[in-house]
Amino acid sequence: MSQKVDPELTAKIEKFGKGTWNECFHCGNCTAICPLTEQGFLFPRKGYRAIQMGLKDTIAGSVEPWLCYYCGDCSKTCPRNANPGETMMVLRRYLTSVYDWTGLARRIYTSKMFEIGAIVFIAIAVLLLYVSFTFFPSGEGNWIGQDGGVLINKIAPWKRIHLGDWIMAGTLAFILISNVFNMWLKIIFKDKSVKIPFTAYITEVFDFAWNFITQKRFNKCDGTKTYWFLHLFLMLSYVVLFTMIVFFLEWFQTDTVHPIWHPQRLLGYIATVGLFVGIIYFINNRIKKAKENSKYSHYTDWTFLVLLFLTTLTGIMLHFFRISGMPVATYVTYLIHLMCLVPMLTIEVPFSKWSHLAYRPVAVYFANLKKAAYKKNLVK
Ligand code: SF4
Numbered sequence: 411m412s413q414k415v416d417p418e419l420t421a422k423i424e425k426f427g428k429g430t431w432n433e434c435f436h437c438g439n440c441t442a443i444c445p446l447t448e449q450g451f452l453f454p455r456k457g458y459r460a461i462q463m464g465l466k467d468t469i470a471g472s473v474e475p476w477l478c479y480y481c482g483d484c485s486k487t488c489p490r491n492a493n494p495g496e497t498m499m500v501l502r503r504y505l506t507s508v509y510d511w512t513g514l515a516r517r518i519y520t521s522k523m524f525e526i527g528a529i530v531f532i533a534i535a536v537l538l539l540y541v542s543f544t545f546f547p548s549g550e551g552n553w554i555g556q557d558g559g560v561l562i563n564k565i566a567p568w569k570r571i572h573l574g575d576w577i578m579a580g581t582l583a584f585i586l587i588s589n590v591f592n593m594w595l596k597i598i599f600k601d602k603s604v605k606i607p608f609t610a611y612i613t614e615v616f617d618f619a620w621n622f623i624t625q626k627r628f629n630k631c632d633g634t635k636t637y638w639f640l641h642l643f644l645m646l647s648y649v650v651l652f653t654m655i656v657f658f659l660e661w662f663q664t665d666t667v668h669p670i671w672h673p674q675r676l677l678g679y680i681a682t683v684g685l686f687v688g689i690i691y692f693i694n695n696r697i698k699k700a701k702e703n704s705k706y707s708h709y710t711d712w713t714f715l716v717l718l719f720l721t722t723l724t725g726i727m728l729h730f731f732r733i734s735g736m737p738v739a740t741y742v743t744y745l746i747h748l749m750c751l752v753p754m755l756t757i758e759v760p761f762s763k764w765s766h767l768a769y770r771p772v773a774v775y776f777a778n779l780k781k782a783a784y785k786k787n788l789v790k
């Protein structure tokens with residue numbers, strides 16, 4: 411495949427994080443040690459070569475950065491301290507911006523002020539919406555129950571919140587799906603070296619779903635079992651809570667306080683534990699810089715963790731105030747919770763850190779499609 415060399419490529423990618431492109435002298439240690447690299451998908455050394463040569467299209471169409479789970483083994487053994495594990499991370503940020511047609515991922519990943527400004531802007535918009543749509547139209551002033559209890563559906567009727575959820579979820583889905591399509595164009599469609607058998611698109615769906623649910627590839631890395639488990643627990647907890655809020659809010663946001671063994675409470679508690687334990691573990695890792703994959707933190711790693719932490723903390727406080735029958739504290743906390751949750755979802759899911767929840771399993775799916783072509787020798 412002929413392609414134009416971009417002499418500015420290293421400078422462009424450096425904006426997405428620590429750049430150590432020139433230290434690499436291509437000994438190949440990192441690729442040899444990586445537990446996830448395999449025939450047809452060799453990394454991380456190949457990524458360095460493409461960056462150093464300015465092969466922008468090769469990088470844009472590479473699936474390999476998403477196949478890396480950042481165990482850090484390669485960084486420990488690099489004789490040049492080039493930190494190949496972090497390089498894969500930087501490439502994932504860069505690729506997120508390459509797929510994103512809105513241009514917002516690039517702005518968020520390359521400007522701290524832009525990201526903070528976007529978070530504040532959305533939080534203020536949520537505040538204004540909450541005040542205008544929840545207080546005024548239903549402002550009968552009867553937000554406090556006869557027994558002095560909480561009437562959350564009076565101050566923030568679930569139908570209105572639900573409508574907002576659907577608008578937000580629809581917008582996020584549209585952006586993510588269109589970006590995944592862009593990813594497919596670059597990784598599969600433009601790669602004329604293989605011909606993907608159509609049946610593979612169907613047969614590989616099961617593995618795609620299984621990989622999404624279990625993240626089994628990550629488990630192949632040595633010494634990362636705790637990390638894998640907590641990452642998985644956090645991810646599944648997030649998916650459970652997101653599903654309950656977006657699809658079953660009427661069931662989830664009730665004025666009735668159910669007994670503790672009620673499925674609504676139990677599911678909420680398990681998912682909250684998953685989120686909280688995971689967040690504390692990852693924050694602790696980043697503060698202590700104890701593990702290879704948390705020695706270097708980009709500012710977007712922190713904004714994501716802080717937003718997720720605040721969302722979870724205010725969610726716990728909200729629940730506590732509600733079941734304790736403290737109306738004013740509940741309503742104020744609900745507003746603060748939404749001011750953390752909505753920026754977290756609208757910024758992190760489609761444009762920043764959380765987008766790997768979609769891109770990584772899709773990338774594994776695309777790699778499997780290519781493997782199916784290799785198996786059938788459909789190589790040009
Ligand atoms: S181990 Fe280090 S120097 Fe060797 S190829 Fe990998 S990144 Fe380059």
Ligand code: SF4
Pocket residue numbers: 440443444445446447453454477478479480481482483484485494495498631
């Ligand atoms: S960080 Fe781990 S999974 Fe990623 S390239 Fe290095 S050795 Fe492979």
